[in-house]
Amino acid sequence: MTKLTKILALVLALVLALSLAACGAGGGNEPAPAPDDGSAPEQAAENTGTPLAEGEDIVVGGIFNVTGFQSPIDAPAQQAFALAIKQINENGGINGHMLKYVTYDGQTDQTVCANNATQLINTDGAIVIGGLSDSDYAYAAGAVAQAAGIPIVFSGATTPDIPEVNGNCSFMTAFGDNVCAEAAASYAYEELGARTAYVMIDNAMSYTTNLAQYFIDKFEELGGEIVLTDYSTTGDLDYSAQVQRYLANGEADIMFMSTGPDDASTVIQQFRQAGATAPMMSGDGWDSDLWGVAGDLANQDVYVATHYATSDDSPIVQNFIADYTEEYGYPPENAFAALGYDCMMVIAKAIEMCGDDITPANIRDNLEHIQGLECVTGTISYTPDNHVPAKTVVITQAVDGALSFLKNQA
Amino acid sequence: MSPLKFKDVPVLRFIAFIVIPLVILILAAGAPKSYITSLIVTIGMYSLLCASLNLVNGFSGMFSMGHAAFMCIGAYMTSFFTVAPNVLAAHCPGLPNFMIHTSLPYPIALILGGLAAAVVSLVIAFPVVRTKGHYLSVATLALIVIVGAVVDNEEQFTYGSRGLTGIPAQSTVWPVWIVLIVCLFIMYRLVHSAYGRGLKAMRDDPTAAQTLGINLVSKKLSIFAFSAFFAGVGGGLYAHYLTTISSAAFSFTRSFAIVEISIIGGMGSLSGSFLGAIFYTIVPSLLQNLENGMVLFGTRLPQLFGLANIIMAAFIIILIIFRRQGLMGNSEIILDTYFRKSTYTALFKKGEWAKIPRYFADIPVRISAWSASRKKLRMEKKAP
Numbered sequence: 202m203t204k205l206t207k208i209l210a211l212v213l214a215l216v217l218a219l220s221l222a223a224c225g226a227g228g229g230n231e232p233a234p235a236p237d238d239g240s241a242p243e244q245a246a247e248n249t250g251t252p253l254a255e256g257e258d259i260v261v262g263g264i265f266n267v268t269g270f271q272s273p274i275d276a277p278a279q280q281a282f283a284l285a286i287k288q289i290n291e292n293g294g295i296n297g298h299m300l301k302y303v304t305y306d307g308q309t310d311q312t313v314c315a316n317n318a319t320q321l322i323n324t325d326g327a328i329v330i331g332g333l334s335d336s337d338y339a340y341a342a343g344a345v346a347q348a349a350g351i352p353i354v355f356s357g358a359t360t361p362d363i364p365e366v367n368g369n370c371s372f373m374t375a376f377g378d379n380v381c382a383e384a385a386a387s388y389a390y391e392e393l394g395a396r397t398a399y400v401m402i403d404n405a406m407s408y409t410t411n412l413a414q415y416f417i418d419k420f421e422e423l424g425g426e427i428v429l430t431d432y433s434t435t436g437d438l439d440y441s442a443q444v445q446r447y448l449a450n451g452e453a454d455i456m457f458m459s460t461g462p463d464d465a466s467t468v469i470q471q472f473r474q475a476g477a478t479a480p481m482m483s484g485d486g487w488d489s490d491l492w493g494v495a496g497d498l499a500n501q502d503v504y505v506a507t508h509y510a511t512s513d514d515s516p517i518v519q520n521f522i523a524d525y526t527e528e529y530g531y532p533p534e535n536a537f538a539a540l541g542y543d544c545m546m547v548i549a550k551a552i553e554m555c556g557d558d559i560t561p562a563n564i565r566d567n568l569e570h571i572q573g574l575e576c577v578t579g580t581i582s583y584t585p586d587n588h589v590p591a592k593t594v595v596i597t598q599a600v601d602g603a604l605s606f607l608k609n610q611a
Numbered sequence: 612m613s614p615l616k617f618k619d620v621p622v623l624r625f626i627a628f629i630v631i632p633l634v635i636l637i638l639a640a641g642a643p644k645s646y647i648t649s650l651i652v653t654i655g656m657y658s659l660l661c662a663s664l665n666l667v668n669g670f671s672g673m674f675s676m677g678h679a680a681f682m683c684i685g686a687y688m689t690s691f692f693t694v695a696p697n698v699l700a701a702h703c704p705g706l707p708n709f710m711i712h713t714s715l716p717y718p719i720a721l722i723l724g725g726l727a728a729a730v731v732s733l734v735i736a737f738p739v740v741r742t743k744g745h746y747l748s749v750a751t752l753a754l755i756v757i758v759g760a761v762v763d764n765e766e767q768f769t770y771g772s773r774g775l776t777g778i779p780a781q782s783t784v785w786p787v788w789i790v791l792i793v794c795l796f797i798m799y800r801l802v803h804s805a806y807g808r809g810l811k812a813m814r815d816d817p818t819a820a821q822t823l824g825i826n827l828v829s830k831k832l833s834i835f836a837f838s839a840f841f842a843g844v845g846g847g848l849y850a851h852y853l854t855t856i857s858s859a860a861f862s863f864t865r866s867f868a869i870v871e872i873s874i875i876g877g878m879g880s881l882s883g884s885f886l887g888a889i890f891y892t893i894v895p896s897l898l899q900n901l902e903n904g905m906v907l908f909g910t911r912l913p914q915l916f917g918l919a920n921i922i923m924a925a926f927i928i929i930l931i932i933f934r935r936q937g938l939m940g941n942s943e944i945i946l947d948t949y950f951r952k953s954t955y956t957a958l959f960k961k962g963e964w965a966k967i968p969r970y971f972a973d974i975p976v977r978i979s980a981w982s983a984s985r986k987k988l989r990m991e992k993k994a995p
């Protein structure tokens with residue numbers, strides 16, 4: 202017993218000594234006082250570095266979750282990102298420098314993503330990083346990049362507060378969920394003439410929860426009425442309870458279904474089979490296989506607000522689809538491929554704007570001043586206060602097994 | 612005279628397990644943040660998590676898979692006391708006022724995180740430890756689902772699935788490794804006390820242990836809580852390494868990773884957690900270059916993402932077939948070196964230093980003795 206007391210005393214003494222040491226060292230380690238709005242983006246350590254010598258390669262880092270459950274959206278993005286780099290190099294690089302592409306698999310794991318970012322920056326000497334399609338991983342890698350002062354452009358992540366949380370080195374290629382949902386609400390109200398809406402929310406995902414909330418806010422602001430809000434969970438196979446509640450309440454003018462990509466087809470099938478005829482609408486998560494179990498039912502009045510439509514006949518979109526098909530032997534799997542391509546285009550533009558003075562800090566500054574860059578998924582502009590591009594949202598309709606372009610909704 | 616064994620040369624052990632790692636740590640801590648330092652920090656965190664899992668899985672004979680849940684609780688609780696008050700007030704308004712406005716030194720916050728995990732583990736341990744074997748594993752897996760669901764849905768406390776951000780990056784080399792060594796010391800004393808011997812007795816034969824007067828229920832509950840405490844501390848370290856956490860960081864895969872490390876290192880050994888964590892962290896990072904299409908003999912190999920996972924999985928299968936007890940087995944050679952007085956007193960004895968040349972001179976003898984014993988083993992197997 203006395204032995205145990207001795208050990209306990211020793212441990213306590215150690216703990217006290219440690220905490221004292223921590224207090225003493227606290228001055229340097231204290232987090233920077235955060236601004237009053239509640240977010241805490243630490244200001245970047247200005248990474249001015251040394252400008253590249255003539256002819257030296259520009260190291261571009263890529264972090265994509267090409268294994269794990271994020272792989273269906275990150276793998277196409279990675280391929281398109283690599284394609285863009287290949288094309289740039291074939292055209293002679295940027296400002297006389299060739300691009301060297303180094304990429305690591307994030308394995309759908311925050312620790313790995315954070316370590317990958319460290320490795321890209323410190324071992325491989327990347328001066329700019331692209332990739333990642335989900336906020337969880339974007340936060341982890343973005344914090345590392347922020348601390349090192351290396352600009353990072355996220356290809357597919359849509360949570361609008363990512364730059365606010367990470368700090369001024371983070372940029373997004375995609376529009377925020379708020380823009381997507383507001384465009385959907387405007388289209389439903391103005392073009393489809395909807396005045397009442399039914400909303401179903403998958404509350405297990407931050408994406409679907411945010412998307413639905415933004416839709417409800419905008420729809421009500423326009424003067425519409427939400428007649429019923431219902432909930433589901435990712436991976437539900439049976440929606441009969443939601444269908445019954447919806448039908449018992451009386452049909453609405455529009456159904457906004459905020460669920461993830463994997464559940465889309467099931468939702469369509471069960472609602473349509475039970476006799477719900479109102480138009481259905483959702484965000485970019487539904488830019489996926491809607492026809493799986495629903496078959497022809499998916500072609501009945503289903504609208505998706507997304508990043509781009511493959512049927513858009515503007516040359517930039519058609520060229521991208523042709524190049525991707527030629528490189529990999531099949532057309533782009535989903536919109537995240539186009540976003541991966543655009544992510545690299547944005548980075549290339551910022552490097553080009555640096556002229557001869559290519560440093561991380563300059564790339565970051567120039568990213569903030571990109572204006573009106575024509576990309577596959579729309580026109581991208583950033584300002585020092587806004588690192589989320591205000592892009593137009595493409596409203597599409599499911600027709601004959603593909604999403605067909607309807608309108609660019611601002 | 613029989614040849615000298617490595618464990619009989621304390622000075623050599625001192626050099627191998629204390630001097631060399633210490634030099635690496637000092638170099639790493641002095642260097643600016645780099646990939647190597649982040650690997651060293653990751654190794655430290657995983658060692659602690661694995662050692663705490665071994666308390667339950669290796670020393671008490673239960674098989675828990677719920678470590679990620681305790682990590683999650685520890686991570687959130689620690690962060691509540693270190694994140695700036697204005698961030699907490701904006702994102703987690705449901706927290707009690709004292710939690711929002713108190714900023715504690717990192718070590719104290721870590722202890723609170725560990726305590727929170729221990730308390731939760733006690734609550735759930737009452738129903739869970741009644742189950743045995745597979746049922747216990749499944750029940751602890753369910754715990755991950757429960758904790759994940761609570762974190763996702765109790766928005767006013769956790770900011771939901773958007774996660775907690777703005778956690779100060781305090782998990783650098785020294786804090787992590789000092790916490791690790793302190794925790795390992797406590798665990799080492801724990802398993803080498805009468806209490807720990809009781810645990811092993813319970814693991815090897817519960818009925819016999821009970822007849823000797825060991826209270827199985829209190830043993831199971833307490834070791835579950837101890838393990839959860841250290842997992843909570845590990846979770847706190849992890850949160851302050853990533854600086855942003857959400858329930859996705861504490862999913863099944865995190866638990867499986869810790870179990871994997873524990874299997875590689877050896878479940879019945881606290882020292883094994885070092886080996887397991889080093890292996891689990893270093894090997895995939897070496898294989899990354901292979902995945903990336905490295906240039907070998909002038910030809911560029913194709914990109915093969917996922918190759919590292921496949922190789923690790925194959926290695927574990929081979930390990931389970933040929934060395935089920937893990938790399939370290941039941942040996943505690945590393946921690947014995949750290950925490951036994953004899954290591955340090957040996958440094959001042961002349962005879963002990965003289966053993967070093969003898970040890971190296973004995974190497975051929977040892978090899979021939981080893982191959983002879985293998986041959987004997989084979990002969991015995993062949994004999995009817």
